[in-house]
Amino acid sequence: MTLETLQIAHATALAAAGRLRLPLRSKVWRGQAGEFSGGGTGSSLDFQDHRGYVPGDDPRHINWQAYARTGQYTMKLFREEVRPVVDLILDASESMFFDPVKARRSAELFYLISESCQSVGASITIHALRGDASVTLDPAAIRTHRWLETIRALPAADPAQAPDFSRLPLRANAIRVLLSDLLFAGDPDPILKFLGQRQGTVVIFSPFLETEAHPKWAGNYEFIDPERSTRHPHRIEPATLKRYLEAYVNHFSLWKQHCRRHQTAFTRIPAEEDLSTALFREAVPAGALEGG
């Protein structure tokens, strides 16, 4: 992808981010001060409750009018305001970027999520994964579009193997957004368990190509594995294509099933459609995004 393509994708994502955002308000947050209501009491202007004074309480929050009326020290409690915490995990495997259409859609989603977080002041950490290799990206690199070079240079022992999430330093009580086409073999359950640990909320965006979902193969092919650049001769008969389609559907049905079990928002975004149209049709109903 060229810089110009990335800039266009960024602009598209910004436009979409004006109408859609991550579902940060649906979560009870704890942590640093920010713009979102926390789960506990804080120092915001929003009154929450009264309770009796106990030693150690901040004397600035003693309700002196109530003390005047009752002679009891009563404390005024206010709602806490915290910053949301978002861990964006980007699948940097070659399958995300081997096709220009899919690469652009992946970049758009990446920009959308990051810009959506930054617009609400969320604390975002971006991890890029490629096989067993990972890197944490500087959010500032997003605006400069250098992130792509960084993740494409990731040295993986076997780029075709499933991403190794276990090495990621995920933060507690964070929204974990996984941006991946999920085109790797493996059981989704351990991945979702790992991503959801420590009160994490998981949202999965999965871009896909129509040619992956409904290919029209017939005859003999030299399939090229984009991960390893190896060639695989296949003869595709109607029966073979039928089995492939079944396997494709089963693969994502399995992910969807496990996501439902782990209360994970899972959405598949087609790469060929307009971004906003695809997001409104797929991501919003799935709870992965919410309207502004």
Next chain:
Amino acid sequence: MPVFANPLGLLALLGIPAVLAIHFLQRKAVELPVSTLFLLERTQRDAASGRRFDRLIPSIPLWMQLLAVLLLAWFLAEPRYQKSGSVQRVAVVVDSSASMQVFKTEAVARLTQAIPGLQGEAEQLEITLLESAPRRPRIYAGSSVVEMIAALTAWQPREGLVDPTSALRLARSLVSREGTVVYLTDTPQDAVPFDAKLLAVGEAIENVGFTGVSFSNVEGTLVWRAMVRNYSDKPASRSWSLQSSAGNTEPRPVTIEPGGLITIQAAFPKNAKNVRAVLTADRFTLDDTLPMVAPAPKPLKLFTATSQAFGDLSAKLLRALDSAEPSQDAASADLSLVTYDPLDPQLPPGNSVVFVEDSTQSGAYLKGGIVAEPHPLMDGLNWQSLLVRETLELQRLPSDEVLLWQAKRPLIFLRRTAATETAPPTQQLCFNFDLRLSNAANQPAFIVCLHRFAESIREAKVAPQSLNLETGQPIEIATAPQPPVKSEALDLSGKPMNSADFGQSGAAPLTPGFLTLRQGEAALLTSAVYFADTREADFSACSTTDTLGTASAAVLERHTQPDPWWRVWILLLLAFLLVAWKYTAPSDAAPRAMEPTR
């Protein structure tokens, strides 16, 4: 097993490698990056690994196309199945000529090989083996190939050059138009009549052999001279020796130029039996041995009862005739020379030549055309220069057979006397003019006529004689009415031959050897029989030819029936093609090889 009426249709099987090649080439045609390879390989693990050919196994259109090609080849080859009870008749005319002896083994082998092809698809085979020589019994007739081979192996070709036309005509009539006629020979022919097929098994081999023998008296010694010929186109070296019951001579080497003739000669051994000139043997052995006997024609006793005027003529005739001896006894003489005396017109009994003696003054020359009647004695003789004066005439009987006329006057006539109980039949050659008053003595026709008459008398005489005969040569021998004549044939080594080897009745045996014909105790004929047919001994024209070919379409159709399932095969073929088309036709919705949408 089916037979293919059109074997060229099997060339359609070449479509199988073509289909395979197309599928292999098709496999290389499309290169496509795919990110979901792990899903594809999970579903297609068996086809994605292993040999290249194995990956074609699951291809339905490939199998449909291969089956379609197989059915197409089957259909084009026109399979046919044997009819029950079908019979193919084959008549083989075998060349009876003696040169086939050399190639008989090869002929048996080639015919044995050819029999299955001749039978074709018929359920049964009827074979008839005929000799090319006419009026010979069949060698074999039946349906057993083994017995046919045994009969052919036991058979011996001994004839000279034989025209096979009549035998081929007979063979064609035996097998009718649908049957097969084969002419088995060693010398190919340009065209074989009666739609016969030619199977020639000869080859141009080298041969040197005797071509004939003659005898002469040299200073009282009988000398034989034999001609030896080299038939090949290369010089040949041989040795020859004279073998007999008296012993063998030392072999003498001879070298004969290509196509050359040499003469070998030696004195005929006296009082020896089984005399043979023997050449070094080659593949054709019939002409390598020349049996001989000292020739001795029947003696002819000549009695002269003419006047002195005919003395010179009588002496000349006595000298000119072979084995003629003068006789003073008219009763025991075989031939008498007499003059006609008008005062004593009674002619003597027995065979005689009668001349008119006219002592009167000579008359005028006879006028009128000279016409010879058709008769063996007159055959080919020219009498037109004969000049005869008018003389007195013989008393002619109505039964006399006039041989020569001048105008209405008979000049020569033949008088026959029938046999009686005590006397054999006789004939008298009467010259109805005075020889002295004509130029007859200077006429070749007159001399020849006299010789012919004398020889006819000699032939009719029952007496011993010795002759050297060629194989199969007709034998004409005068015999007494009783007792019956018995033959005794010996082969070259002096052993008696089977009666089957005696040859045709009235002819010399077909196998070289010695033949004696006896009537009672008297040996009427002592002969040596030798092979000297130069046409058979010359192998330069022999070669190998085979026009048997395969069974014709008509024969195939007669003995077979078409595949009863051919309609089913056509429907199946169409079904296979439709299925293959369904799987291979590109869909309307997308191109055949899906490229990513950009």
